[in-house]
Amino acid sequence: MxxxxxxxxxxxxxxxxxxxxxxxxxxxxxxxxxxxxxxxxxxxxxxxxxxxxxxxxxxxxxxxxxxxxxxxxxxxxxxxxxxxxxxxxxxxxxxxxxxxxxxxxxxxxxxxxxxxxxxxxxxxxxxxxxxxxxxxxxxxxxxxxxxxxxxxxxxxxxxLPVHNYVDGFAEVIKYGVTMDGELLNYVINNKDALLSKDRGALEFVVYKSLINKASIVERDELDKGGERVVLNYGHTVGHAVESATEFSVSHGRAVALGMICEARVGVKLGLTNPDLPKTLLSALDSYGLVTKIDISNIIDSVTKAISRDKKKSGNFLKLPVVIDVGKWELVRISVDEFVRMVTSECRSIP
Ligand SMILES: NC(=O)c1ccc[n+]([C@@H]2O[C@H](COP(=O)([O-])OP(=O)(O)OC[C@H]3O[C@@H](n4cnc5c(N)ncnc54)[C@H](O)[C@@H]3O)[C@@H](O)[C@H]2O)c1
CATH class of the missing domain: 3.40.50.1970 (Rossmann fold)
Incomplete structure (x- = not known):
């Protein structure tokens, strides 16, 4: 307990x-x-x-x-x-x-x-x-x-059906990659225990996830100070994938694709460790969270959905960019530039 x-x-x-x-x-x-x-x-x-x-x-x-x-x-x-x-x-x-x-x-x-x-x-x-x-x-x-x-x-x-259970791990991996390297390593190294719903492993993962989220909520409860935006990592592209596929791709799997894509955009911006997209892909794939969809078929709908993202302010998006595991920064990027980068970097995942 x-x-x-x-x-x-x-x-x-x-x-x-x-x-x-x-x-x-x-x-x-x-x-x-x-x-x-x-x-x-x-x-x-x-x-x-x-x-x-x-x-x-x-x-x-x-x-x-x-x-x-x-x-x-x-x-x-x-x-x-x-x-x-x-x-x-x-x-x-x-x-x-x-x-x-x-x-x-x-x-x-x-x-x-x-x-x-x-x-x-x-x-x-x-x-x-x-x-x-x-x-x-x-x-x-x-x-x-x-x-x-x-x-x-x-x-x-x-x-809980396994598909639904596994979906939650996209958010756990999100906390790990953005804020908590120990959690990310734990999830990577204890996959079998977690997939078999081992109580001790689950208690640790739920505790670390919630305490990471709580630390952000304490600092920026109303989502105005620029900290809470980190909880949105992978979600700008993820929400766009959900809506472009009419929700046939589940939330966790859409966020998984979103995180890989946003990591690639971070590399393109010259901010993210170039190894990060691979680390993320491998962690998410080991939980079965990397859906083999051809993003190039839906790239137009994805980019349209990004332009309508509810978190945009004027023509700009506030994007949490992970620099390396456990370290992120807020980047203000124009919607047009972000859409251009998503189109060039995320046409094919994996
Ligand atoms: N408030 C927030 O910060 C926040 C964050 C993330 C997601 N959300 C919202 O959460 C919703 C998705 O939540 P969810 O994925 O938990 O899904 P859900 O509440 O839609 O439940 C999914 C399905 O699982 C079933 N179910 C629930 N518990 C079960 C159990 N123990 N055993 C078997 N079946 C069970 C439900 O009947 C339902 O059919 C979305 O509406 C999303 O917007 C909110």
Whole structure:
């Protein structure tokens, strides 16, 4: 078991890793006047929480403003007051929806995240970016507001399909390559233990991922200071690949291609160690994360999607460029130049 806290505008956030969620929740909810749990519809096993429980739709279609209205109607009907707490149990789609609902119900009540996918354990559960899709636009409504606690029970991973499980490792490798060489080496050297869901190995990897993310969130909670952008490594190209392939390439695999491509762009800019793209390719490939798609077929759609990237400011992108493992810097680059480089450097991956 591991535990740490990080600071936020709304106070300290407790992070518990490799614990029994039911027991930890039982202790945490005692300090509230009431609780309500929102549980992912796709969870194969019954969730044991000592609170009124509502099953909600998950995935991108469930992560919707209408689900939020349904949650608010339900908790209001329960009489949950401002000293109550909402609990989200599920993957990133459910945690984003529940976090956002908690942030607007009665102008904000506490919420606790219980992530059940690898991606949500290492990424979506921490950081307070909550939001939902509306009008067909992803994450178009949202706020930044931290949970009170994050409870990671690794036993949820037992039922997670392998494709989905492995996807989370793209984000782990992202933390490793950008901020934490020890984590990157661990993931490379302990592949067999991690792929067989060894508890000790997983506890280490989830802990290191979350503590790296928390250190950035503490310094730039509102994503205004230029630090939080590092969490976006590989995501500018990754999001473009997702949208150009109409989401047939999963998030983790798209981010994997994005990181290799952005590393190559870094080399072209003369900033990145020329060995880095190879190191990344080999680490990601060993987890089966390098999809053999012919990027040259979709390069036009990818470059169009980059031009529409929601993180651009005017005609410029703020790009985190990894100099070498564990060291990065923020580069301001024009959209046109970035698109030119992606077109020349990333036509074929691997
Ligand atoms: N807020 C953030 O910082 C942040 C960061 C990264 C991603 N996200 C968001 O997270 C979402 C993706 O999250 P996700 O990949 O966790 O997927 P998800 O929530 O869509 O869940 C994926 C699937 O796994 C199923 N599932 C969940 N837990 C399971 C378990 N233990 N066993 C078996 N099946 C299980 C679900 O029913 C669903 O069908 C996206 O909407 C993305 O925008 C948010």
């Amino acid at each position: 591991r535990e740490f806290t990080y600071k936020s505008r709304d106070g300290e956030v407790r992070v518990l890793i490799n614990v029994d969620y039911a027991r930890s929740l039982g202790e945490l909810i005692r300090e509230y006047t009431g609780c309500a749990a929102l549980v992912s519809r796709g969870l194969p096993d019954a969730v044991k929480v000592d609170c009124p429980t509502m099953i909600i739709n998950d995935g991108e279609s469930g992560k919707d403003i209408n689900t939020v209205i349904g949650i608010i109607k339900w908790v209001h009907g329960l009489g949950l007051d401002r000293d109550g707490v909402l609990i989200g149990v599920g993957g990133g789609s459910v945690l984003d929806t529940v976090g956002f609902s908690a942030s607007i119900y009665l102008r904000g009540v506490d919420y606790i995240n219980v992530p059940t996918t690898m991606l949500s354990m290492v990424d979506a559960s921490l950081g307070g970016k909550t939001g939902v899709n509306a009008m067909g636009i992803k994450n178009v409504i949202g706020v930044i507001r931290q949970p009170r606690a994050i409870i990671v029970d690794l036993s949820f991973l037992n039922t």
